[in-house]
Amino acid sequence: MSEAAGWQFDVEVHPAGWRFPAGPSWLAGWIFAGENRFVTDLRAWIDGRPFLGLHGLPKPGLDLKFLGRQGPPYSGWVIQVTPHRGAALLRLEARDPAGLWTEFFRVAISVAPDAPECPPPPALSSRLAGLVPPLLRLHAQRPLAPLAGLADEVVSAALAVPLNSLPNPPFHGALEEPRDTGWLRYGRLSVTGWLAHRTAKIRRVTALADAVQESALLHGLARADIGNVFADLPGREHSQFVGHVDLPANQGAPALLKVFAELDNGEKHLAFAQRFAPRVIAGADAPLPPLSRRTFARTLWALRGSARRHGLPLGPGAALLAAAKTAWHTYEAEAPARVRHHRPPAVVAAGPADNSPLRVLVATHNLNFEGAPWFIFELARHLTAQPGVSVCVLSPQEGPMRRVFEAAGMPVEVVDVSPALASASPAEFTASLHAAVKTDWSQIDLLVANTMVSFWAVHLATVVQKPSLLYVHESSAIRRFFEPVMAPALFPLVEEAFRAATRVVFTADSSRTVFDYLDHDHFRLLPSWVDVARIDAFAAAHEKAALRRKHGLDPAAVLLINIGSICERKGQHIYLRAAELLREELRHTYPGKRIKWVMVGARPGLYLDSLRQEAELHGLDNVVFLPETGEIHDFYRLADVFVCTSFEESFPRVLLESAAFRLPIVSTNVNGIAEMLAPDEAWLVPPGDRYQLAEAVKAALAAHFTGDTGRVERARATIVRRFHEANSLPLHLALAREAARR
Structure with missing residues (x-):
């Protein structure tokens, strides 16, 4: 056993006397970087030629000795090298998590005279x-x-x-x-x-x-x-x-x-x-x-x-x-893309009372219990509450939100536009789209398309010369967003929808800047909203323990709640990693306290299956999966801490509602979240970093157990001041009427 660079290691397999025969040879051994350190890669150099190895292989006895368990990280490694004739030096290097390669071993070698010559390097x-x-x-x-x-x-x-x-x-x-x-x-x-x-x-x-x-x-x-x-x-x-x-x-x-x-x-x-x-x-x-x-x-x-x-x-x-x-x-x-417009977008002001008829078609990307459909439902409900305004809904996917729209008096039609989105050319897209959607546009004054995925609806409205609003909730560039699901030949059609829409509406400036190059002074930035009065009434009418019993949750437990469709973008795998990291520490820090990690938004699929298996593999018996639900206010009310782990979000309503419910908030600091909450109002962390997420959860739990509500009250005050529906929704109504007049 040797030590170098603070690591313990041994080269257990190598040619006798470091005299290499002609052809490939194996090197093998183990390396231990120390407690809370590990090796992320390994390579050998034969003079100036690098060979990558296989690191992180189980060494049961040594792993148990160094870690007190079987790993990972595993300490074993192997490398296959083919020294060339005349080679004189072998070096071994290890890479640390920061990306730094460090030499930890070198030895003089000799190579059989019948070995091949050094291959010529590529140009x-x-x-x-x-x-x-x-x-x-x-x-x-x-x-x-x-x-x-x-x-x-x-x-x-x-x-x-x-x-x-x-x-x-x-x-x-x-x-x-x-x-x-x-x-x-x-x-x-x-x-x-x-x-x-x-x-x-x-x-x-x-x-x-x-x-x-x-x-x-x-x-x-x-x-x-x-x-x-x-x-x-x-x-x-x-x-x-x-x-x-x-x-x-x-x-x-x-x-x-x-x-x-x-x-x-x-x-x-x-x-x-x-x-x-x-x-x-x-x-x-x-x-x-x-x-x-x-x-x-x-x-x-x-x-x-x-x-x-x-x-x-x-x-x-x-x-x-x-x-x-x-x-x-x-x-x-x-x-x-370079930002072209350094000036702020045009200001929208609430206009005078207008009771003229307005027939609105809302095209939403799906009817699931997700943030974007709830957003457009609340906007549509506000529109229908105005004299002379009616709303009907178009969606390419069926879902439980159909019942919500129809119960509010808004008829829903489901159309299959998947052949158009699977087209190989713009001409094929146009033909397929018009074959799938047979809307009577003579009965429509304004189209409202919800999410960038609904770009196809803007094309329909443009052909019949109807005004349109395109609400964009995404913060990913068009090419990157659509590359996995759509032919590149259709990407210009998405850009054209941005240009053709009467107004393109964002609730986060960080999202607007992604698409800035498509703006010809028709982009608008409007605040999102939260129904504070409804939330306060709900909280007053529902007792936390009763709601927990209703959903089969422990009334006495401390509940960390993650709300959102269980999918990769929402990052619940990082939530699970934090639960694994903190399992033992929280048991010792808060003995006798039952801390549960709850995910609300489970939908069948490989991602959910993999999360369940991960929880089983790591023995996480304190993790709970609950299905998507329309009773989402129940879970804000019964929660102790809210955790958002998303990799991408434009302006997530779950954070607005969590703040209104006076929940401590731990969240990734992505896209529009920084425009919503400040560091002294929530615990903000980078996306995908389970270690920083775990530290933030610990801080939020400490505040919960000590009764420190400073961040909670500051977040609530900010949300009420800036995003109260009484202030925000009239601006969206004014924009809809202004677009319809155009």
């Missing part, structure tokens, strides 16, 4: 287009770090030889996702494949993409095609696995996924190891810096210097120029 021209974007992102993340050092990180990562692993008999299987690219949604990587064992039963399949958070995959799902290849393989009919694993935002590329199989005899085996390039399609991403020719030129120069230090030839001049042009076009297409 910079062949790699340049792929090196520029990651270097630009690193530079945006760490602007004070020397660009030359960042370039060395990117180049060495691109040159490293990866080590992947497939199952060995008696295991059989295939990892189908990820392959070379891993798709990330809100910090989670999709994992799919199949796995079976010839002689034993697989009890559990788990996966790791970081050092510490092991996730359960759903295994044993039906798989019909395996028998075509392995007709005699036991368990082949139910060998499918699916699920997600967490991937930290600062994870290096290429990242490493490990999939483990635990047998019914307790043995744990590495089934798959796969290196992949992470690609974010939803959620927080490392942005490119604003478009700048100077920044681009400095990036090219830094990569040129790094290539020289790594011994890479530049390549032909024409190839270098072509690669640089490709890199520039990529940068130009993906860099953040």
